[in-house]
Amino acid sequence: MDDDQDHHMASTLDLNLKLGLGSYVQNNVNKPLVDSKEELAIDLNHDRANELSLKRVHEEQANTVEEEIAIDTTNDNNGCPKKLRLTTEQSNKLENAFKRHNTINTAQKRALAEELNLKQRQVEVWFQNRRARTKLKQTEVNCIYLRKCHEKLSEENLRLKKELEELRALKVGPSNTTQSSKAANWTICSSCKKIWKPNEEDVVIKSSHSTIELD
DNA sequence: TGCCCTACAGTCCTTACCTCA
DNA sequence: TGTGAGGTAAGGACTGTAGGG
Structure with missing residues (x-):
């Protein structure tokens, strides 16, 4: 103590x-x-x-x-x-100090405590809490980001499964005019060997080279 | 190996505010 | 419309633990 x-x-x-x-x-x-x-x-x-x-x-x-x-x-x-309850001025100065560096050494602590008319222990605890709560906020932000990633990837996965089913249906299905005309809509990319529908832009290619874009 | 210091996680408690009956 | 109870979030502080010197 x-x-x-x-x-x-x-x-x-x-x-x-x-x-x-x-x-x-x-x-x-x-x-x-x-x-x-x-x-x-x-x-x-x-x-x-x-x-x-x-x-x-x-x-x-x-x-x-x-x-x-x-x-x-x-x-x-x-x-x-x-x-x-810390005053606005005290909070602001602590915030500014925290922005400069989220840890504080003994000398800085002493100086800050003296300047703010606080005990060194209070400054120390304030920094500890500030770090912990900043980390918590960041964790929440990361969690939201990862959830969005998960949603995007789930949608992508679902869409790809549907496409796969379509392709399988084309391959094993009856050879009639409907099928051949439908098959004519599909193209194989010469560079990456992926299949896509030209009319639907480069959906499959994009997905195979996909990057997750979030807000 | 023990001691000291520091950072961190977890928790408690108080305060202030909001919602709702 | 005022009011008290309950819920919730923020923030200050403490304790226990781990790691480094």
Whole structure:
């Protein structure tokens, strides 16, 4: 356990004794005492609910920015310390630092913590969470991409199976005029030896050289 | 081999917001 | 139309573990 944590726990317990905090501190002995007012959560989420939320928070921020406190021991109505929420400025600076480098060394951590009036442990945890959640987002993106690939390939597979059935039917079917005229529509590519219908462009050739194109 | 540091995965908890009865 | 309950997502923090020096 580092000095910050030691100090923090000591602070928490000290405050607990002074204020006679109840279950909150029992269950959250390691929770911070710091807090900020109605902070905007900077994230990658763009769904409707959060857009609305962000709008609302932005409006509120205009009114409460003066009250914004980076380190605060304000309690709620029950006398319990409220959970920390980083200020917009703190979040933005952490985001910028993260964009430059998603890991942080000891010196950078110390400097950033000092600049933002946070504990080094908080900066460290913020980077850990940020990395984890970035990775999660990327995994989700990859998952969507792979799902689309799968759908495309399934469609392609289905279509090729149908074509194969058609070709087999031509090969084993009765030799009448219908068949011969139908067969006349098929051409063999001299370069790749694939069969395709000239009228349908290079469907088979394309499929045999196919690349998956996604949005 | 043990220790320290760091990154990561998993999880908990709080907060804020939305939906719906 | 207001309101409380339940659901959900985001974010801060912690714990346990693995790997490197």
